[in-house]
Amino acid sequence: MKNEDKSKKLQNENQKLRNELEELKIRLQEAEEALDAIRSGSVDALVVTGPAGQQIFTLTGEERIYRLLVETMNEGGFTANPRGQILFCNNRLSQMLKKPMEDIIGHHLEEFIISSQYEEMTSLLNIALVEPVKKRLVFLASDGSFVPALVSASPLKEPDSASICFVATDMSLLEASEEVIRQINEQKSELQKRALELQKLNRILRALSNSNQAMMKTQNETDFLKEICNIINTDCGYAMVTINYARDDEEKTVKPVAYAGYDVNFMEKLKISWADDKYGQGPSGIAIRTGKVEIFRNIPSDPRFEHWRFEKLKRHYGSAIGFPLKENEHIFGSLVLYSDELDPFSQDEVKLLQELANDLSFGIAALRSKIDREKDQDRLKQLSTELQRSNQELEQFANVISHDLREPLRAISGFVELLRMKYKDKLDETANEYINFSVSGAQTMKNMILGLIEYSRVQSQGQSFVSIDLNKIITAVVRNLDKSLTENKAEFTCDKLPEVKADEVQILRLFQNLIHNALKFKKENQNPKIHIACKRREKYWVFSVSDNGIGISEDFKIRIFTLFQREHKKSNSEGDGIGLAVCKRIVERHGGKIWLESQPDIGSTFFFTIPD
Known part of the structure; x- marks a missing residue:
């Protein structure tokens, strides 16, 4: 019995719901017909049944102007009850949501809002019942696209009912414009940065050209190094430029030999090494020791600069870069540049500076070779002069031998030969042997003299x-x-x-x-x-x-x-x-x-x- 009673009760409730649904459909149909009539202008008044009974709203006066204004405005307009159910909307809202109005009116506002903004929507409804409010909401169009909008909501207080009037301004074009402007500004900023970078690169190229000209003109290595430092400091705008030579002493000292952009006493205070110790951790020491470019992008925070940080920060140096100077794979020094900016060295800048360091290495080696060659030429001239004098002396010596020595030797040899011929049988064997030694010695001396004459005359005759x-x-x-x-x-x-x-x-x-x-x-x-x-x-x-x-x-x-x-x-x-x-x-x-x-x-x- 209980189950039968429950079944009858459910059937009655279902029937009641069907009846209410049919009634709602009829009322919705009547509302849609009324809206169509209003839009087409075929009616001048509208009878609305409410809790206070039937009310007549005329559409021939201010209401007609209001209807035209709402339908022709660029913003999406709609009204909703306190629960968020949409009671009315204009054609612009239909366009924004890409839905026909009949699929909007009667539906809850949350159906057209992205899920992450449900709380924002609820807050908007609650506040708008009391006072005007504006919030940014993102609508969800029928094609799945997002429609950002600035929604202004204000209460519509009627004596017998409460509703909310909404005006939604489509922000898509505005946000797209803002995005375009942002991209343009980013591009502009990037172009400005690139322009500054190109200016810097152009200055380095000018320094390269001026350095090469200095290399061709300079006769003295010290003057050449000073001029290169001044060129880099002036043309490239670096805060400090120094050229350093590595010494092969026990402490592996690094000696600054040329500089520009700071006082001499400053460098004399610094202890620099190319050994792998605390004094060899700067840009110069590492570049010489490793043979690679070394960049210090942030001097104030880099722990490797501990021993020199105070002096560097006094002069507002922010970063540094060191390049090895090489001659046939032998590292003999470094070129170090300091900047008052943090991390200013771009990849293109490093490449050009490396080329500048390579040219400097070549210039130093070429200048040394030129100086050595000039010394060799001077020495060669000196040796040539000495050789010419020596040949003259040798020729004179040969003449002396030829005339002054050969005659006495000829006399000695002749008399010894006569002595042997005349007294051979009268002398004993020992005496004859002595005479033979004398004849042989004289002949050897004669051959030596002739040989010396021949030797001396190879060049002269x-x-x-x-x-x-x-x-x-x-x-x-x-x-x-x-x-x-x-x-x-x-x-x-x-x-x-x-x-x-x-x-x-x-x-x-x-x-x-x-x-x-x-x-x-x-x-x-x-x-x-x-x-x-x-x-x-x-x-x-x-x-x-x-x-x-x-x-x-x-x-x-x-x-x-x-x-x-x-x-x-x-x-x-x-x-x-x-x-x-x-x-x-x-x-x-x-x-x-x-x-x-x-x-x-x-x-x-x-x-x-x-x-x-």
């Missing part, structure tokens, strides 16, 4: 260089040494040789001395083998004379081309120690070099070059 066929020269040498080659049963070979520009007489003497030397220092009980070869290099020829003789020890190689030097003095080989010295002098007169490769008991190879 040489002939002009002409194009000569070395094959013909070798033929002449073999002819001159034919007897010696035959007696020693020598095996002589020679590659095909080129034509060179040389002194024909001296080149013949060069080859003849080298071949004669190979015959002279041959091995006992072994036939000598001599070979002449040549190889072409880029701008000169390399010739070699090889033998299978007794060779030369390593210790004697450095003295082999010195006058009167012989390693095998006690051997049976003849010689006065002048022939190879003459060879060296001939090669050097032709602008070449001569050297030796040798192993004892294996043989020797003499090399020499003749330039084109």
